[in-house]
Amino acid sequence: MTVRTPATSRRAFLKGGAVLGAMLGGGVVPGFIRRALAAIEDDMGDTLGRSPDGVPAGARRKVLAFLFLRGALDGLEAVAPYGESRLAELRPDLALPAPGGERKSDTGPGALLDLGASGFGLHPSLEPLLPLWREGTLAVVHAVGLSDATRSHFDAQDFLELGTPGLKSTRDGWMARAAAQAAGGRSRLDAIAVAPRVPRSFRGDPSALAFSSVDQLRIRPVAGMPGGPRGRALARQTFQALYENAADPLVAASAKEAFAAADFLEHKLAELGHGGGEAGYPDSPVGKSLRLLAALIRSDVGLRIAFAEVGGWDTHAQQQGTLSRHLADLGKALAAFRADLGNSIEEVTLVAATEFGRTVRQNGSAGTDHGHGSVAFVVGGRVAGGKVHGRWPGLDDDQLFEGRDLAVTTDLRSVLAAAAAVQLGATDVSRLFPGYTGIVLPGLVGV
Amino acid sequence: MRPAIVTATCLAVACAHGARNDVTPPLLEREQNEHLLSRATFGARPQDRERLARIGVAAFLDEQLHPERIEDGALEAQLAKFPVLERSTADLAQDMADERGMRRDLVTQLAQAKVMRAVASERQLQEVMADFWFNHFNVFAGKMNEAALLPAYEREIRERALGRFGDLLAATAHSPAMLIYLDNWRSSAPLPPRARATAARRKRGLNENYARELLELHTLGVDGGYTQADVIEVARCFTGWTVAEEKTDPRFVFRPGMHDPGVKRVLGQEIAAGGQGDGEAVLDLLAHHPSTARFVSRKLVKKFVSDDAPEALVQRAAETFLRTDGDIRSVLRTLFESPEFWSRRALRAKVRSPLELVAGSVRALGARVDDPAALARAVARMGEPLFAAQAPTGYPDDAAAWLSAGALLARIDFAVALSRGQVEGVAVDLDPVAARAVALSLGSPEAQRR
Numbered sequence: 001m002t003v004r005t006p007a008t009s010r011r012a013f014l015k016g017g018a019v020l021g022a023m024l025g026g027g028v029v030p031g032f033i034r035r036a037l038a039a040i041e042d043d044m045g046d047t048l049g050r051s052p053d054g055v056p057a058g059a060r061r062k063v064l065a066f067l068f069l070r071g072a073l074d075g076l077e078a079v080a081p082y083g084e085s086r087l088a089e090l091r092p093d094l095a096l097p098a099p100g101g102e103r104k105s106d107t108g109p110g111a112l113l114d115l116g117a118s119g120f121g122l123h124p125s126l127e128p129l130l131p132l133w134r135e136g137t138l139a140v141v142h143a144v145g146l147s148d149a150t151r152s153h154f155d156a157q158d159f160l161e162l163g164t165p166g167l168k169s170t171r172d173g174w175m176a177r178a179a180a181q182a183a184g185g186r187s188r189l190d191a192i193a194v195a196p197r198v199p200r201s202f203r204g205d206p207s208a209l210a211f212s213s214v215d216q217l218r219i220r221p222v223a224g225m226p227g228g229p230r231g232r233a234l235a236r237q238t239f240q241a242l243y244e245n246a247a248d249p250l251v252a253a254s255a256k257e258a259f260a261a262a263d264f265l266e267h268k269l270a271e272l273g274h275g276g277g278e279a280g281y282p283d284s285p286v287g288k289s290l291r292l293l294a295a296l297i298r299s300d301v302g303l304r305i306a307f308a309e310v311g312g313w314d315t316h317a318q319q320q321g322t323l324s325r326h327l328a329d330l331g332k333a334l335a336a337f338r339a340d341l342g343n344s345i346e347e348v349t350l351v352a353a354t355e356f357g358r359t360v361r362q363n364g365s366a367g368t369d370h371g372h373g374s375v376a377f378v379v380g381g382r383v384a385g386g387k388v389h390g391r392w393p394g395l396d397d398d399q400l401f402e403g404r405d406l407a408v409t410t411d412l413r414s415v416l417a418a419a420a421a422v423q424l425g426a427t428d429v430s431r432l433f434p435g436y437t438g439i440v441l442p443g444l445v446g447v
Numbered sequence: 448m449r450p451a452i453v454t455a456t457c458l459a460v461a462c463a464h465g466a467r468n469d470v471t472p473p474l475l476e477r478e479q480n481e482h483l484l485s486r487a488t489f490g491a492r493p494q495d496r497e498r499l500a501r502i503g504v505a506a507f508l509d510e511q512l513h514p515e516r517i518e519d520g521a522l523e524a525q526l527a528k529f530p531v532l533e534r535s536t537a538d539l540a541q542d543m544a545d546e547r548g549m550r551r552d553l554v555t556q557l558a559q560a561k562v563m564r565a566v567a568s569e570r571q572l573q574e575v576m577a578d579f580w581f582n583h584f585n586v587f588a589g590k591m592n593e594a595a596l597l598p599a600y601e602r603e604i605r606e607r608a609l610g611r612f613g614d615l616l617a618a619t620a621h622s623p624a625m626l627i628y629l630d631n632w633r634s635s636a637p638l639p640p641r642a643r644a645t646a647a648r649r650k651r652g653l654n655e656n657y658a659r660e661l662l663e664l665h666t667l668g669v670d671g672g673y674t675q676a677d678v679i680e681v682a683r684c685f686t687g688w689t690v691a692e693e694k695t696d697p698r699f700v701f702r703p704g705m706h707d708p709g710v711k712r713v714l715g716q717e718i719a720a721g722g723q724g725d726g727e728a729v730l731d732l733l734a735h736h737p738s739t740a741r742f743v744s745r746k747l748v749k750k751f752v753s754d755d756a757p758e759a760l761v762q763r764a765a766e767t768f769l770r771t772d773g774d775i776r777s778v779l780r781t782l783f784e785s786p787e788f789w790s791r792r793a794l795r796a797k798v799r800s801p802l803e804l805v806a807g808s809v810r811a812l813g814a815r816v817d818d819p820a821a822l823a824r825a826v827a828r829m830g831e832p833l834f835a836a837q838a839p840t841g842y843p844d845d846a847a848a849w850l851s852a853g854a855l856l857a858r859i860d861f862a863v864a865l866s867r868g869q870v871e872g873v874a875v876d877l878d879p880v881a882a883r884a885v886a887l888s889l890g891s892p893e894a895q896r897r
Contacts, residue, residue, distance in 0.1 A: 211853025223882035258852035364652025365633030
């Protein structure tokens with residue numbers, strides 16, 4: 001674009017320049033702002049025909065989604081091994097009655113739900129997931145976790161996201177490496193985190209996007225611009241030009257993806273009106289996140305690998321009530337997600353996992369402290385559902401990890417690798433999880 | 448001209464630690480002033496620049512390091528709009544017990560007051576540090592009646608923000624806000640195994656939550672040299688540190704009946720002070736531990752200098768920490784008088800947090816804030832809802848954390864909204880051309896950093 005400075009705008013600029021001057025401490029108005037101001041003057045009144053080069057609509061893409069349950073979910077409550085007599089013994093206040101059993105109190109959750117899987121029952125608050133279990137779109141992996149023994153949330157979360165337990169210096173996240181391996185190469189908007197911040201899982205992928213709502217992507221028209229979508233597009237273009245030449249690599253990289261996405265998504269998702277209204281999403285953070293995720297999948301924006309997260313699992317005290325509430329929320333959100341996707345569920349695999357589990361023994365406050373093994377949920381059309389995967393380690397003293405926690409018999413990386421292989425064609429496990437020499441969990445996700 | 452005291456200190460330090468092989472030209476005076484204001488305040492107002500230029504860096508720092516000497520009456524008058532700040536913890540807790548929806552009201556008021564202070568307090572460095580320490584000792588307003596405890600908790604932190612680290616640590620350890628947030632108030636010695644398995648017995652036992660985060664996040668750092676056994680021993684030391692009348696008049700109390708009287712070993716050291724003294728001894732041990740000095744110093748260097756904390760400066764700050772019994776003011780002086788702080792590498796090295804961006808933009812315009820509600824909402828929209836960080840880590844402090852696509856566009860949108868006078872409660876009235884200039888400036892790539 002040629003930069004003109006018509007007389008009118010030059011005159012007008014002096015006023016703006018005075019304000020700026022005061023702000024910048026009497027310094028000169030930087031050239032980039034001057035040029036951008038001039039460009040606005042030029043563009044004003046231009047019709048905006050510039051259509052963003054969207055992702056070509058084509059065959060349905062397979063999508064891998066990871067839902068991070070931050071805070072250490074108590075897998076022994078979510079999917080309870082009621083067949084273990086030790087459970088009721090070590091958790092006198094927490095263990096729920098076996099399926100069909102009488103509820104323990106009027107206020108607490110009722111009995112476990114029958115999964116038809118010997119010895120395991122589903123937490124009653126996860127009832128919305130039963131239809132998924134029965135239709136075979138939900139699988140459980142039990143005694144799953146990291147190979148590292150840390151009980152620090154923050155180390156464990158990093159280890160999981162980097163995909164290298166015990167190693168914090170890894171430069172990129174496992175989802176960034178998965179995206180890089182995606183069959184058919186990269187395309188715009190293929191890696192999205194429905195989150196306020198880019199998660200470590202995507203670290204190292206400059207094109208991974210993070211936003212928590214579509215509303216967050218709107219820039220309103222700058223003063224003097226027309227209102228509505230046209231003004232917003234004009235504002236976007238103005239700032240896009242400003243950021244294109246940013247010397248700051250981090251800011252420039254984020255901006256490049258942000259503007260491209262904003263343009264495209266505003267149109268795409270406006271058509272959809274977000275959708276999912278009838279699916280029954282809870283009005284909660286995870287409900288909103290999964291709703292947006294489903295909209296992104298259904299509108300086929302190009303998504304291949306997605307991240308979402310939900311916290312609140314760190315139940316150190318009086319955990320029964322808190323956990324029931326959070327599980328109910330999660331169950332409703334996942335069930336709505338599945339309903340919302342309709343037939344698209346065939347192309348989706350979502351893995352919901354946590355950084356570690358919680359002590360087998362309840363603590364002094366009817367809660368549980370940081371433990372080791374936990375549970376993961378896998379939702380999708382190609383999932384071998386209705387089944388508890390993994391090898392059960394048992395809860396006897398000599399079977400517990402460090403004498404207190406559920407042991408890990410399935411490395412979480414074997415679950416993620418199985419999903420990444422089928423959904424993305426990311427079959428190079430040593431590249432996906434450097435240093436990992438274990439298996440890719442067989443029979444979990446079908447081709 | 449370069450402020451004499453700073454130059455002298457820089458030279459002394461540079462000599463003492465070997466001249467750095469830094470060929471980049473030193474900062475110009477104007478850059479120095481901008482740099483200092485960008486770190487010691489939430490952003491420069493036009494009058495701050497004038498004042499700093501007039502009194503110089505040394506006097507400015509002296510002033511800001513002694514907030515008690517700074518008159519802040521105008522802010523106090525504005526804070527009168529937030530009654531929660533004045534009311535007692537007991538009153539607020541009672542309200543929360545009686546009335547649904549009180550939590551939201553409490554947190555909203557607190558968030559608005561925090562934004563107001565960031566924008567309008569003359570004690571800027573104290574506010575920057577109060578924000579830093581609150582985040583360091585983070586608690587979450589969504590737990591139980593935590594919201595009622597926050598005004599007192601925040602006040603205790605603010606009062607000690609430039610004092611001794613040990614005092615700050617002790618204040619948080621004794622606060623009902625921390626005791627409830629990290630569950631220590633429920634932690635007790637288990638009854639001996641022979642006792643009957645009654646419901647009462649089950650309510651007894653350790654809760655490791657506070658002990659672990661005390662070591663990992665408040666003091667030593669995750670690599671600070673403790674084990675799972677230390678976590679359990681520390682938890683034993685703090686048994687009996689609990690909260691009395693948690694629903695109606697929450698306050699710290701030590702209950703000997705909950706305390707584990709046995710001998711403990713923490714970090715190889717025997718703790719046998721007995722009773723409440725066990726916990727106090729642990730706090731004392733941790734507050735003076737070299738790992739704590741390094742962990743806290745590194746976090747401060749990251750906050751004030753750059754995400755990529757220069758190791759030599761961390762080391763010197765940690766030495767100051769240990770030498771001065773954890774005097775935060777002295778550690779800050781070490782930072783502000785270091786060549787690393789005044790190096791070109793540190794200039795604009797930090798990405799502004801949402802609170803810094805919002806407060807800084809308003810300050811840059813010198814705009815009057817009548818009602819900070821919309822500003823607090825903007826901070827939340829950019830990804831930093833105040834008092835709502837659920838995990839004990841608080842919010843991150845590195846550049847990448849705040850520059851997601853959504854957050855960046857929300858930041859730009861805020862600049863446009865502010866320029867157009869569309870942020871409710873903030874008096875901005877610019878003609879369209881000036882508004883455009885302001886939007887582009889506050890929404891520019893350069894404005895994302897400080």
